[in-house]
Amino acid sequence: ILSKHIVVLPGDGIGPEVCAEAVRVLRAVADRFGHEFHFDYHLMGACAIDATGSPLPELTLDACHQADAVLLGAIGDPKYDNAPAAPVRPEQGLLRLRKELGLYANIRPVMAYDQLLEHSPLKADRIQGTDMLIFRELTGGVYFGEKGRFNDGNSAYDNCTYSREEIERIAHRAFRAAETRRHKLTLVDKANVLETSRLWRETVQQLAPQYPSVALDYLFVDNAAMQIILNPRQFDVILTENMFGDIISDEASVIAGSLGMLPSASVGDAVALFEPIHGSYPQAKGKGIANPIATILSAAMLLDHFGLTEEAVTVRDAVQHALDQQVVTPELNPATRYTTEQVGSFIAYAV
């Protein structure tokens, strides 16, 4: 029996709606298994800018630091999308939160669900059985390097740096994950062009002897972007740097049949954060059509993180049950009339 404090950052767009359903499911888990989960809600993203002027208010950051885990919905608002040079933007809140909490490893499982094979743009026989785990480095690289303008604003630069330590800490996690899975680790880089990639390759290669049961291989990122579509079953654990991870993990999401199915965990040395990989989808806000499953599966990863394996399995089984019964939002079955809340309630009830 556990007592845990969870900070919820519903964020923007559909964020609050999908978070509400994940919280509903977590409450059901607490009831059924006798845990105590306390939820504190805080502002981040465009809603935080509107309310406080900052995308990540200090109050929010402090609460996250003190929490046992953070559950995040989504951030982003169209009014900032066409103003990428606006001085304050929602993304800055997310990037700063990742950095401040030291969330250096973003873990994204990608699965082909048998019930959703027909929804993928990929042929069913190519993807059936796909089960990969992407480790994306999240607090380094070009995202956090020095950037700016020179030459009167007519030139711009973004610097990418990585240190051996930054690579090692996430590589160890990826190797350990591979040990518990199919014992294969693929490093995705561009070592034929980038010096940082060469450091990644060197460093990961040097750790490999510590994990003798894991077969390590390498793919250039351009080839990886192809292989993920051509033959996704070849992958077990993928490890890559921040920018490449952003691209290939979103790309890989097509395998699941809907972006609304993909959870993620961001972990580091202290508190961990859980969020769906989809964005704030502002066009769908308030319509009750947002798929809450990605956030609910993120909550399952949160339970795993607390060591609550049985509870996590129960949530995943409940999701499978919803898929089996076609209790899904319209993007997965235009014929159904289930709302975000109905899907969440069904899953919570099945827990």
Next chain:
Amino acid sequence: ILSKHIVVLPGDGIGPEVCAEAVRVLRAVADRFGHEFHFDYHLMGACAIDATGSPLPELTLDACHQADAVLLGAIGDPKYDNAPAAPVRPEQGLLRLRKELGLYANIRPVMAYDQLLEHSPLKADRIQGTDMLIFRELTGGVYFGEKGRFNDGNSAYDNCTYSREEIERIAHRAFRAAETRRHKLTLVDKANVLETSRLWRETVQQLAPQYPSVALDYLFVDNAAMQIILNPRQFDVILTENMFGDIISDEASVIAGSLGMLPSASVGDAVALFEPIHGSYPQAKGKGIANPIATILSAAMLLDHFGLTEEAVTVRDAVQHALDQQVVTPELNPATRYTTEQVGSFIAYAV
């Protein structure tokens, strides 16, 4: 009636085999239309390292500078793949050639061939009719920025820079291409994170009024990596920087059903270069199984570049004829026994 000097750089692996067929087709075009094409062969890549110690000998570079066009096979050898830190590597030759010849725009058409729909991992109804043109910036960005190590080799950096001029010259080409097509241009960037992307967006936005018939939109690269698979028909012309272009153009190749179908042109202010997007595929070397069509279609782009539109159309029709008759290499039809040379000869004969 034209007289042209074409430098051929067969390169490594299957490069020489596919180049031989493209040259065969170009000779057939010259015969049929009464042109004179002179072919000069030079070394680049691993074969050049073996012979001269340099991946791009000065003799080769000089010949390219003086040529009317360059036809390239492929470069790369497995002995360098696992030694990304080797002081001399085949890729350096290619990157230097791009830079020295000022080939700042790499143009990659991606089409779904009706005859090959079944070969794509994507469902036929998602891709049928796809016809996009990717403009990848080729001489700037992180590929050519300063790179190195610090902190006793324990940290590495790669700097990405872009200037307004570098963006403008390729953007003008992309806008002009869109004017002759479906009047849509999509800029792929990561303007919510990168300063260089913000400069791209700003610069391209400022050019847009010069092309009033072209609708300009923007996609973040992570979303683009998804959209290219989810709904490739939405794209007409895509414009992007070097690294993103490397990734998404290889990814988009899955639409064509085989990497062996995809040609490219690299253009700048002087001589232009034409090459298949596939690599040197060393495992297939000498087996007669390499698909020569990507190189033959690159030769068609070369003819277009010479202003020989009818000749280019004739070559593309001949390729369609080969597809119709299933005169293709084994990766497109395991039941056929056609070799690289037989496919090339069939197409040359149909010219």
